[in-house]
Amino acid sequence: SLYPHSLRNIDELCASIVRSHRETSQCRVEDLQALRWKLFSREEIQAYQNKSVDEMWQHCAIRLTDAVQYVVEFAKHIPGFRILSQNDQIALLKMGSMEVVLVRMSRLFNTENNTVFFDGKFAGTEVFKSLACGDLITAVFDFAHGMCALKLTEQQIALFSALVLINADRPCLEDRGRVQRVQRSVELGLTHILHRDNQDSLMHKLYQRMAVLRSLCGLHMEKLRWFSQRYPLTAHSLFPPLYKELFA
Numbered sequence: 001s002l003y004p005h006s007l008r009n010i011d012e013l014c015a016s017i018v019r020s021h022r023e024t025s026q027c028r029v030e031d032l033q034a035l036r037w038k039l040f041s042r043e044e045i046q047a048y049q050n051k052s053v054d055e056m057w058q059h060c061a062i063r064l065t066d067a068v069q070y071v072v073e074f075a076k077h078i079p080g081f082r083i084l085s086q087n088d089q090i091a092l093l094k095m096g097s098m099e100v101v102l103v104r105m106s107r108l109f110n111t112e113n114n115t116v117f118f119d120g121k122f123a124g125t126e127v128f129k130s131l132a133c134g135d136l137i138t139a140v141f142d143f144a145h146g147m148c149a150l151k152l153t154e155q156q157i158a159l160f161s162a163l164v165l166i167n168a169d170r171p172c173l174e175d176r177g178r179v180q181r182v183q184r185s186v187e188l189g190l191t192h193i194l195h196r197d198n199q200d201s202l203m204h205k206l207y208q209r210m211a212v213l214r215s216l217c218g219l220h221m222e223k224l225r226w227f228s229q230r231y232p233l234t235a236h237s238l239f240p241p242l243y244k245e246l247f248a
């Protein structure tokens with residue numbers, strides 16, 4: 001058959017990744033649906049735009065750091081991730097956690113009015129003006145539109161997120177072979193559920209999304225470096241040790 005493992009293993013693998021995704025997603029899609037028309041008022045938008053670059057970066061960095069912690073929790077429950085060496089786990093998280101945050105952020109978007117769930121309401125790009133990173137925010141919004149167009153289910157997002165994280169092509173891995181074996185089992189899980197959902201054609205599109213993610217995260221690292229050089233105290237104080245470990 002197509003799968004070397006017995007189907008039972010593949011089903012168990014998918015079930016544990018989907019469970020972990022659900023338990024580590026900061027908000028459920030159905031809750032966001034109920035809030036989708038809660039937009040910021042002109043005054044509230046003005047207040048965000050009046051923030052200094054430093055303040056707005058702090059405001060976002062707290063949320064991003066929080067989101068990265070949830071991704072670390074998600075990674076720990078991916079079957080096979082924990083059998084990797086400590087260094088390889090850190091290497092995969094260093095390169096992949098912001099990519100998974102980005103995939104998860106696409107669930108927060110309302111593509112009908114081009115807004116994203118931020119601070120309890122839905123915000124357009126103008127809310128992030130004081131970050132002085134228009135190109136980054138535009139890229140984040142564009143990526144989210146591309147993801148939303150695929151109309152992935154939560155289960156498909158869970159397996160896709162695991163595949164984004166378990167990537168044997170990452171630089172400086174100690175035991176690439178072992179990462180490859182875990183990556184192949186997650187790939188089997190994703191193809192299994194796409195096949196079950198009769199959406200085999202999505203696989204090709206998801207690999208294209210992964211290529212876009214990698215280019216986007218190069219931009220993120222450049223912005224994070226710019227921010228931490230310009231505001232060393234904030235960057236230093238704000239990001240907990242793990243974040244520094246991941247992004248230093």
Ligand SMILES: CNC(=O)[C@@H]1CCCN1C(=O)c1ccc(Cl)c(COc2cccc3c(C(F)(F)F)cc(C)nc23)c1Cl
Nearest residue numbers: 026060063064067102116117118119136140220221223224
């Ligand atoms: C409750 N919801 C949340 O907490 C969510 C989850 C994580 C993000 N978050 C937000 O509230 C949120 C939602 C939408 C947007 Cl556009 C933002 C602002 O995003 C960013 C601003 C600054 C830098 C960002 C960088 C950079 F450069 F640091 F790598 C990279 C990413 C991907 N996003 C950045 C944020 Cl912080």
